[in-house]
Amino acid sequence: MGINNSQLAGQPQATVGSTDDNAKAVVKPRHPESRLQSDWLFLYEKLPSNQWYSSDYAYKTSGWLNVHTNIRKRQRILKQLTEEHLMGALNWENYRSQVLQRISMHVLKLHQHHSVEDRGFFPEFVSSYPQLKRGFEILENDHVKLDALLDELLGLNDELAKAEQEDKFLVERLHKNLVAGTDFLSQHLTDEEDLVVPILGLRDG
Numbered sequence: 052m053g054i055n056n057s058q059l060a061g062q063p064q065a066t067v068g069s070t071d072d073n074a075k076a077v078v079k080p081r082h083p084e085s086r087l088q089s090d091w092l093f094l095y096e097k098l099p100s101n102q103w104y105s106s107d108y109a110y111k112t113s114g115w116l117n118v119h120t121n122i123r124k125r126q127r128i129l130k131q132l133t134e135e136h137l138m139g140a141l142n143w144e145n146y147r148s149q150v151l152q153r154i155s156m157h158v159l160k161l162h163q164h165h166s167v168e169d170r171g172f173f174p175e176f177v178s179s180y181p182q183l184k185r186g187f188e189i190l191e192n193d194h195v196k197l198d199a200l201l202d203e204l205l206g207l208n209d210e211l212a213k214a215e216q217e218d219k220f221l222v223e224r225l226h227k228n229l230v231a232g233t234d235f236l237s238q239h240l241t242d243e244e245d246l247v248v249p250i251l252g253l254r255d256g
């Protein structure tokens with residue numbers, strides 16, 4: 052199956068394919084490299100992503116989705132600024148002044164978000180839907196893997212704070228980290244939304 056731009060961007064979209072010999076409709080997760088099993092998508096089937104922002108559900112789903120939008124945006128800006136510097140469009144002082152605080156804030160907010168999920172929301176969701184336990188374990192494990200990337204990013208940011216002289220090798224390492232983080236976050240956030248947002252939208256209240 053081909054990948055469209057909306058899927059790559061993690062935009063809300065219903066993805067229903069007809070795959071088997073009986074032409075039975077199968078609901079598919081949105082990310083092309085999703086780890087989600089189709090039998091974990093029974094709630095997504097009831098509330099596909101093209102309904103997440105509708106008036107019936109947005110008051111319950113938009114808070115979570117907005118947090119993820121902001122995470123994607125901060126990550127994208129950091130990667131773009133780094134690429135601008137590498138291309139010569141942003142000088143060393145401007146680059147440093149624009150990214151030092153942004154990286155600190157981005158890492159802090161990601162840790163806070165993961166902590167709230169691991170300690171509060173995910174256990175609550177698993178107790179409501181024990182059949183999704185394995186899915187939430189994958190997401191928790193993602194947080195551990197992301198911690199390693201974020202630790203490296205903070206270390207590189209510390210080097211950047213001390214670097215008075217332009218250091219192309221340092222910026223290349225920052226870029227490599229930000230590209231890896233962008234790819235990982237795309238997969239993690241999209242899989243998480245496919246599991247979590249239908250729970251939020253379909254529950255009372």
Ligand SMILES: [Fe+2]
Nearest residue numbers: 165168190243
């Ligand atoms: Fe998460």
Ligand SMILES: [Fe+2]
Nearest residue numbers: 119164168243
């Ligand atoms: Fe999240």
